[in-house]
Amino acid sequence: MIINDLSKTINQKPVLKNLSFQLAPSEIVGLIGRNGSGKTTLFRLIAEHYLPDAGDIQVNGRSIFTDKHQKQAIFFIDEKENFLRAYSLQRILGFYQKAYIDFDENLFLQLIQQYQFRLSSLYRQLSKGNQRLVQIILAICSNATYLLLDEPFDGLDVIVKKEVIGLMMEHLGEHRSALIASHNLNELENLIDRALLLKDHTIFKDYHLEEMRQHARKIQMVFKTKKVPLVVKEQSKLLSFQGRVITAIFESYSEELEQAIKHFEPLLYEELPLSLEDLFEANLKPKPHRLQKEVSL
Template sequence: MTVTLTNLTKRIGRKEVVTDISFTWRPGEITGLVGRNGAGKTTLFRTMMLQYIPDSGTIQINDQTVTPNTNFTQSIFFVDSQDNFFGNSPLAEIASWFTLVYPQFSLDSFWQEIDHFKIPRESRWSGLSKGMQATILMALALASNVPYIILDEPFSGLDVIAREQVTQMIIDAAAEHHTAFLISSHDLEELDGISDRVLILKDHHILHDYMLEELREEAKKIQVVFRHNEVPAAIKKEGTLIRVTGQVLEIVFLHYDETIEKALQDAQPVFMEDLPLTLTDIFRTTAVHDTDYLLGKEVYEK
C-alpha cells in the first residue's frame, strides 16, 4: 500500500498555501517534513485528510483517488496536536469515539499503552500535562492499527522524558508493524534521529526530497581555515557556508567529489576537519534564503 500525492494545491482565500505538492509515501517509512513557520505544513496535512478540499491535484491510496465520499480512515490517522475536540472528556470516552471511526481500533492496545506509561485510566484530557497528552495521542494513533500516521509537531513543548517516550513509540511501530509516519517538527534534532527521509517545504512547495542515508554518502561538512581567508573559487561555487567563528568556516557540500577534494588540497588550508552532517545543516543549506542567513557572507564574496 502506498499514498501518492500528485500536484496537490490548496488556496485559502486568494493565497496558495500549498502548491503542486507531489510525493509518494511508502510503508514503514519515517518521513520528516521540514519548513519554516508559514511554509504550509499543517495545511498540507489537513488537505491530505480532506479537512480542506484541494483546489487541484490528487491524493491516492493504492492508486485509488481519495474523495470526500471515500472512507480512508482504515489507512491514515492524523494526530493534530494543535486542534482537537477532547475538552474535559475522560480517556474512556475519547477512546470510545475512535472505535466508531477506526474499524480496527483496539481498546486493549490503547489501555496497555496508557498503563505502560502509568497514566491513570480515570484521567480527563484537560487535567493532563502536555507530555501525557502527547503520549495519549500516540496511543490512540497506534491503537487505530492504520498503516499510515501523520504527526504535526508531536515534540512541541515536551520535556526530555516525554520526547523520548513519543520517539520510542514511533520507532517501535515502524520496526515492529511497518507503520509509516509523516512528521512535521521544529525539533530537527529529534527528526534527525528517526527519519529515513526528509521533505523540505519552502515557499509552499517541496523544494527537496532527500533519503538521508543516501545523502550522507555523497555529502560532507567540514570546518576549515584558509590562508589569508582566501576561499578557492570551486569551494565558493559548490559549498554552502553555514557558520563562521573567527577565521573558522563551516561549509556543507551536498555533492562532494574529486574536484572539491583537489581544490581543498591545492589551497593547503591551515586547518581542516570533517564534522558530522545533521538535518539542521541540510535545512540551512537548502531551505534558508541568503537574506535570512548571512553568516560570514562577506568572506565568501571576497
C-alpha cells in the first residue's frame, strides 16, 4: 500500500497535510501521535469513509478511489461510527460475507464457538472487551491484506487483551499487514516492526525498531555545570533536565560521539533502556519552559 501526499481539511482546519508512507506485506506498524493528531482521520481516508482533498492511496498499483475492487484489501471498523451495534453476530456475518468475497465463514464460526459467543447475541450487548474481540475475529476472517486497527486494546482487561493480541498474531500471516493506532505504547512496542510518528499534520518520523535499537541510545549524564555541551544539544533529543541530571536520546550514536561527550569529563555517564515511550516523549512532548531556558545557556 502506498499513501502519497495525502491532505485533508475538516471544518476549515488542516488535519493531514502532504502525508506519505508505504505499508509493506507482513509488516505490523504502529501509528503514534497525540490526541487530535489525525490518526483516526487517516484510517477513515484509507478506508474511503472520507475523500482526501489531495493525494492518493494505492493498493496493487491502483488507486482505491478509482478502482473499487481494491477496497477488498482493506479492513477497518470505525469505533465512533460503528454500524454493527444494532445487529446480531449472525447478521454481521452476513454483511461481511457480502463485503469481502474471500471472507472465511468456517473460521469465523470456529472462533465464535471457541470464545463462547452466540450468533444470536447483539453486538451492543457484548462487553467492550468482547466487542474488540469480535472486531479482531472479523478482521482476521475478512482475509483483507491491510488491517487498520484503531485503539484495539483500549479498555481491555489483562485476560481479554492477551486473547486479542494472541489471536491477531496467530492469524496475520506472511502476506497481511496491520497498521495499529494505540496509546498503550508498552503493548505496541512488543508487537510492531515500525513506528510512524504523526506530528504537525504529517508523518514526522518513521522508525524501524530493530534499526533504531542498533543505532540509538538513551543516556543519563551529569556535567560539572548546568551548561550543556554543544555536542549534546546538537546530537540529541533531550528528555529531561533536572538540576544537573540530563537524560537524552541520541538517534545516531557512535564511539566517536561518546568520546566527544566524555571529553567534557561528565560526573555521570550511564546508558538506560530505550523504549517506544521515550521516542514518543522526545519527539512529541512539548519542552517545559524551564528546560528550554536552561538548555540555551
